[in-house]
Amino acid sequence: xxxxxxxxxxxxxxxxxxxxxxxxxxxxxxxxxxxxxxxxxxxxxxxxxxxxxxxxxxxxxxxxxxxxxxxxxxxxxxxxxxxxxxxxxxxxxxxxxxxxxxxxxxxxxxxxxxxxxxxxxxxxxxxxxxxxxxxxxxxxxxxxxxxxxxxxxxxxxxxxxxxxxxxxxxxxxxxxxxxxxxxxxxxxxxxxxxxxxxxxxxxxxxxxxxxxxxxxxxxxxxxxxxxxxxxxxxxxxxx
Ligand SMILES: [Zn+2]
Numbered sequence: 001x002x003x004x005x006x007x008x009x010x011x012x013x014x015x016x017x018x019x020x021x022x023x024x025x026x027x028x029x030x031x032x033x034x035x036x037x038x039x040x041x042x043x044x045x046x047x048x049x050x051x052x053x054x055x056x057x058x059x060x061x062x063x064x065x066x067x068x069x070x071x072x073x074x075x076x077x078x079x080x081x082x083x084x085x086x087x088x089x090x091x092x093x094x095x096x097x098x099x100x101x102x103x104x105x106x107x108x109x110x111x112x113x114x115x116x117x118x119x120x121x122x123x124x125x126x127x128x129x130x131x132x133x134x135x136x137x138x139x140x141x142x143x144x145x146x147x148x149x150x151x152x153x154x155x156x157x158x159x160x161x162x163x164x165x166x167x168x169x170x171x172x173x174x175x176x177x178x179x180x181x182x183x184x185x186x187x188x189x190x191x192x193x194x195x196x197x198x199x200x201x202x203x204x205x206x207x208x209x210x211x212x213x214x215x216x217x218x219x220x221x222x223x224x225x226x227x228x229x230x231x232x233x234x235x236x237x238x239x
Contacts (some may be wrong), residue, residue, distance in 0.1 A: 005220040008234045010174045011182055011194045017167040019192075024156045024163065031149045031156075038142045045138060049131050056124045063117045066110050073107045181223060182232065189231055196236035197226075205229035 185193040195204035207228040217235040
């Protein structure tokens, strides 16, 4: 192996670039999560608005039904009045009058309900208008955010491309054998695989390194590992 200190510097540099790549990837993912959350919120708001529209349609339908019922009743009253002219007996006359009276009462009830429905329709229409305007505003702001997120994400992806390029260039200077070791350690540990030892403490696991090993580290004659966390360790001057 060539100069261990030099090789470790290369590994640390590669690792630094990997951390930058990870951060950029996380940012891209966070942006994408935000877009997903926005889409979900938009879908929920759309569903609420369309549910309110359905309620409004149901009110209008009830109104139309009552209106046609009232028309039928009015027609019946006209017919009964015509019949009145042709009746022969008082009994028949009274019975038709009673019928007319009942139909009128019924229609008066229907008209009351129609008025109530008109009020309900009016306020539901006003509320729907407000909700629709709110939804339009929300969708507009979502769209604007999405556009700015897309620009940011694109910038991050380009940065990742450049970082990958940089990583490849630095890695090319490393001993392939060392890269293999590094990849192996990376599979076993969380976070950084190459860490400094400062004042006999491993900066990966914060445990003490045996004095013997600590002395050997300063020789930079071979790759050494933390006996506790198994990361690649190197000596770093205090300060
Ligand atoms: Zn350690």
